[in-house]
Amino acid sequence: xxxxxxxxxxxxxxxxxxxxxxxxxxxxxxxxxxxxxxxxxxxxxxxxxxxxxxxxxxxxxxxxxxxxxxxxxxxxxxxxxxxxxxxxxxxxxxxxxxxxxxxxxxxxxxxxxxxxxxxxxxxxxxxxxxxxxxxxxxxxxxxxxxxxxxxxxxxxxxxxxxxxxxxxxxxxxxxxxxxxxxxxxxxxxxxxxxxxxxxxxxxxxxxxxxxxxxxxxxxxxxxxxxxxxxxxxxxxxxxxxxxxxxxxxxxxxxxxxxxxxxxxxxxxxxxxxxxxxxxxxxxxxxxxxxxxxxxxxxxxxxxxxxxxxxxxxxxxxxxxxxxxxxxxxxxxxxxxxxxxxxxxxxxxxxxxxxxx
Ligand SMILES: Cc1cc2nc3c(=O)[nH]c(=O)nc-3n(C[C@H](O)[C@H](O)[C@H](O)COP(=O)(O)OP(=O)(O)OC[C@H]3O[C@@H](n4cnc5c(N)ncnc54)[C@H](O)[C@@H]3O)c2cc1C
Numbered sequence: 001x002x003x004x005x006x007x008x009x010x011x012x013x014x015x016x017x018x019x020x021x022x023x024x025x026x027x028x029x030x031x032x033x034x035x036x037x038x039x040x041x042x043x044x045x046x047x048x049x050x051x052x053x054x055x056x057x058x059x060x061x062x063x064x065x066x067x068x069x070x071x072x073x074x075x076x077x078x079x080x081x082x083x084x085x086x087x088x089x090x091x092x093x094x095x096x097x098x099x100x101x102x103x104x105x106x107x108x109x110x111x112x113x114x115x116x117x118x119x120x121x122x123x124x125x126x127x128x129x130x131x132x133x134x135x136x137x138x139x140x141x142x143x144x145x146x147x148x149x150x151x152x153x154x155x156x157x158x159x160x161x162x163x164x165x166x167x168x169x170x171x172x173x174x175x176x177x178x179x180x181x182x183x184x185x186x187x188x189x190x191x192x193x194x195x196x197x198x199x200x201x202x203x204x205x206x207x208x209x210x211x212x213x214x215x216x217x218x219x220x221x222x223x224x225x226x227x228x229x230x231x232x233x234x235x236x237x238x239x240x241x242x243x244x245x246x247x248x249x250x251x252x253x254x255x256x257x258x259x260x261x262x263x264x265x266x267x268x269x270x271x272x273x274x275x276x277x278x279x280x281x282x283x284x285x286x287x288x289x290x291x292x293x294x295x296x297x298x299x300x301x302x303x304x305x306x307x308x309x310x311x312x313x314x315x316x317x318x319x320x321x322x323x324x325x326x327x328x329x330x331x332x333x334x335x336x337x338x339x340x341x342x343x344x345x346x347x348x349x350x351x352x353x354x355x356x
Contacts, residue, residue: 022058028081028102029059035071038062045094045320048086048105050150051283052242053291054094054321057103064109066123066208072104073178073206084320085206087155088127091244095321096291103320104206106154118214119173124154124207128161131212136226139219142171143212144226148233150245154207158200160193164229169193171212177205196249196316238276241284247298248281248313256313257281260301263308270297295323 032039043060046052063069076083083102086092110125118140122131132147145166149156156168157175174187177200192199200207233239248256260266260280268275269286271293276282283294302313 025058025101028075028079031075031079032059032061032072032102035075036061036063036068038064043103045086045089045098045103049089049092049094049244050242051089051093051244051289051294052285053096053289053294055096055098055291057099057101059102061102061104062109063104063106066110066112069104069106069110069124069206069208070178070183073208076102076104077178077180077204085154086320087124087152087158088150090149090151091155091159091316092318092320093244093291093294095319095323097322099321106152106206110208118216119211120214121209121211122153123209124152124157126153127151128153128156132226135214136219136222139217139222140214141217141222141225142166142214144222144229147226148230153210157191157207157210158198159196160198162196163233167193167195168212169198171214173211173213175200175207175211176209177207179203179205183208236279238278238282238284241276241286243276243282243284244317246279246281246316247283248301249316251311251313254311255281259305259309259311259313263301263304265301265304268297268300270294270300273297275301291321291323 029039029041038061040057040060040062042056042058044056045054045060048060061072063072075081081102083104084099086103086105088107107125110123111127113120113122113126113131113134115134115138120131120135120140128143128146128149128151131153132143132145135141135143136147145162145164146156146168149161149163151159151161155161157172161168169188169191172188172191172193174185175191176183176185186199190199246256248260250256251259257280260275265275266277266280272286272289273293273296274284274286275297276284283297285294298315305311305313
């Protein structure tokens with residue numbers, strides 16, 4: 001069935017009568033503009049996320065260097081302004097109403113990299129796939145699993161991104177973060193990594209830079225492993241339609257995708273949000289999906305899996321913006337940086353995201 005893609009901007013304009021720049025925010029914007037060149041008002045966030053869903057941020061700050069990022073974080077922490085951080089937006093669901101207050105986008109510009117033997121120090125906005133490819137080219141092993149994870153280094157640290165039985169925690173030495181108390185370097189132990197989580201999901205901190213330690217290896221072996229995992233991913237995951245990757249965390253001892261598939265839910269849809277036919281743990285946007293559609297579908301999937309298998313699925317994607325108190329893991333608005341909803345319940349053991 002052919003569908004016409006609605007222009008997302010048109011239905012995401014600020015509601016009539018809303019003050020476009022409340023006084024409190026105006027002062028923050030002025031302070032931010034002192035340090036950061038690119039500060040946008042009412043910026044549609046669907047443009048900045050892989051699912052292509054979400055309303056505007058009152059203020060979107062786009063630092064074009066690590067120094068601009070540090071300065072923005074200092075201003076916001078200093079003034080006690082709550083804000084959220086966005087990397088590549090590949091693991092988030094933004095509310096249809098957008099995000100009130102400030103969003104800081106960490107990407108292009110905050111992407112310098114320094115290779116030093118087996119170590120690499122890389123800024124938070126650098127892309128994981130690019131870093132994995134460069135490591136392979138240099139004959140450094142340990143990051144091949146990340147070649148198909150379309151996130152930033154910063155988002156990868158916060159999420160402890162992983163696939164094919166590996167995760168960032170295995171190669172991460174330390175992360176440099178800005179917190180309300182200032183700048184600090186957190187070691188791997190201090191980062192409290194577990195399956196798709198780190199302490200940065202529970203405390204306000206902006207990742208500025210990370211240091212990874214890789215292993216020298218035969219470049220042909222590294223390349224072969226990276227290519228094989230990419231091919232496996234291409235064969236088993238939906239490549240092309242907008243998504244946020246796996247929508248649910250894998251429950252202990254099982255895979256969310258297997259449970260959803262076994263419940264017969266592939267192809268289930270609400271509006272233009274659809275459970276992927278290729279990988280059941282993906283919800284894809286077939287054109288004009290709204291966050292409300294995605295959440296309604298999430299609820300249907302959770303209910304059917306609960307009914308059928310008695311298993312409770314928890315969201316892996318982070319909800320940003322105002323979803324109301326009833327949403328699964330709703331974070332309220334706005335949240336401290338790096339903190340999506342705190343995931344209730346226990347943390348299951350890791351498993352390859354690339355598996356069903
Ligand atoms: C097609 C597809 C495939 C995927 N496959 C995988 C996979 O195999 N394995 C996997 O683990 N994930 C996968 N993902 C999910 C996603 O790519 C990862 O979770 C990634 O690590 C998120 O990085 P990001 O930069 O996009 O972060 P975002 O989605 O922008 O943000 C994620 C969280 O991190 C916080 N954050 C981001 N940057 C910073 C920063 N600099 N400082 C502080 N907080 C920050 C945000 O506030 C948010 O809470 C996939 C996604 C897609 C779309």
